[in-house]
Amino acid sequence: MATGYINLFPGGVATDGSGTINNAAALSYEVSAAAQTTNTPKATQMKLLFDAATDEHWTFSFMIPGDYSSNGTLRGKVKFTSATTGNAIMKGGQVSSVDSSTDDDALVFVAGDVSSAVAAPGTQGQTIGFTITLTSTNMSANRKIVVFIGRDADNASDTATGDLELLALNFEYTTA
Amino acid sequence: MAVLPDSDRVLVFAYIMRNLSDRRDACSITKADLKAAVDAADSWADSNSSSYNLALPQPARSALTSKQKAEILSFVIRRRYEVT
Numbered sequence: 001m002a003t004g005y006i007n008l009f010p011g012g013v014a015t016d017g018s019g020t021i022n023n024a025a026a027l028s029y030e031v032s033a034a035a036q037t038t039n040t041p042k043a044t045q046m047k048l049l050f051d052a053a054t055d056e057h058w059t060f061s062f063m064i065p066g067d068y069s070s071n072g073t074l075r076g077k078v079k080f081t082s083a084t085t086g087n088a089i090m091k092g093g094q095v096s097s098v099d100s101s102t103d104d105d106a107l108v109f110v111a112g113d114v115s116s117a118v119a120a121p122g123t124q125g126q127t128i129g130f131t132i133t134l135t136s137t138n139m140s141a142n143r144k145i146v147v148f149i150g151r152d153a154d155n156a157s158d159t160a161t162g163d164l165e166l167l168a169l170n171f172e173y174t175t176a
Numbered sequence: 177m178a179v180l181p182d183s184d185r186v187l188v189f190a191y192i193m194r195n196l197s198d199r200r201d202a203c204s205i206t207k208a209d210l211k212a213a214v215d216a217a218d219s220w221a222d223s224n225s226s227s228y229n230l231a232l233p234q235p236a237r238s239a240l241t242s243k244q245k246a247e248i249l250s251f252v253i254r255r256r257y258e259v260t
Contacts, residue, residue, distance in 0.1 A: 026242050049197070051190075051193075051194070052190075052193045052207060053186070053189065053190035053193060054190070065212050080197040081197040081200055082193070082200065082202060082203040083198050083203050083204075084202050084203065084204045085203075085204050085205065085206060086205075086206040086207065089227075089250050122259065124200070124202050151191075158207070159206040159208060160206065160207065161196060161203040161205065161210050162193050162194075162196045162197040163193075163194075163197035164205055175183055
């Protein structure tokens with residue numbers, strides 16, 4: 001028994017804005033403002049910008065690995081564009097398709113699971129980690145899964161001003 | 177003119193946060209504190225609208241519409257504080 005990982009972001013797709021609170025985060029491209037060291041390019045990365053006033057999301061679909069045994073956690077790294085105080089609340093969820101059973105045309109996330117408060121570092125540009133424990137209904141080895149990540153901007157405990165930037169996201173699970 | 181309805185104040189609040197992020201300005205207060213500042217600015221504008229109107233010389237005071245007078249104040253403040 002160990003911990004398995006799948007890298008989710010960079011990757012995934014935007015939600016399409018239909019329905020209710022189905023808004024997408026903004027995909028952005030960041031080039032380091034720092035002077036380069038000799039013989040190196042500029043550090044460049046993709047990031048997702050999550051608004052502070054409107055819930056926004058991003059989704060990922062993949063196969064649950066064959067060595068999956070139990071559990072499911074989203075583990076990510078974020079930074080805050082402006083805020084040097086306050087907290088953000090991240091949310092995530094999953095829906096897994098059972099072969100010859102689930103209607104994959106009409107998937108619904110089993111829950112909107114939330115993180116603990118993610119505190120903005122006191123200095124701009126510093127990263128902080130978070131985890132979300134997913135409700136694991138129907139998660140099983142070799143099933144197809146859709147996962148979402150979002151910022152719960154209207155959560156009373158989400159107090160940080162301005163955008164939150166998602167820099168990296170993993171799906172973690174316990175192996176057989 | 178009364179103070180803005182809260183739905184409009186929320187739009188202003190969200191717009192300011194987007195601008196903060198676009199400029200990558202540091203912000204060391206929470207969303208609740210920033211919203212309180214927006215509310216206070218709107219209340220101040222409402223309380224002092226007569227004073228601003230009386231400060232305008234004639235014939236502007238009589239000839240300009242309320243919207244035109246508001247535009248003058250808006251652009252003057254933006255220029256003074258270099259707000260883009």
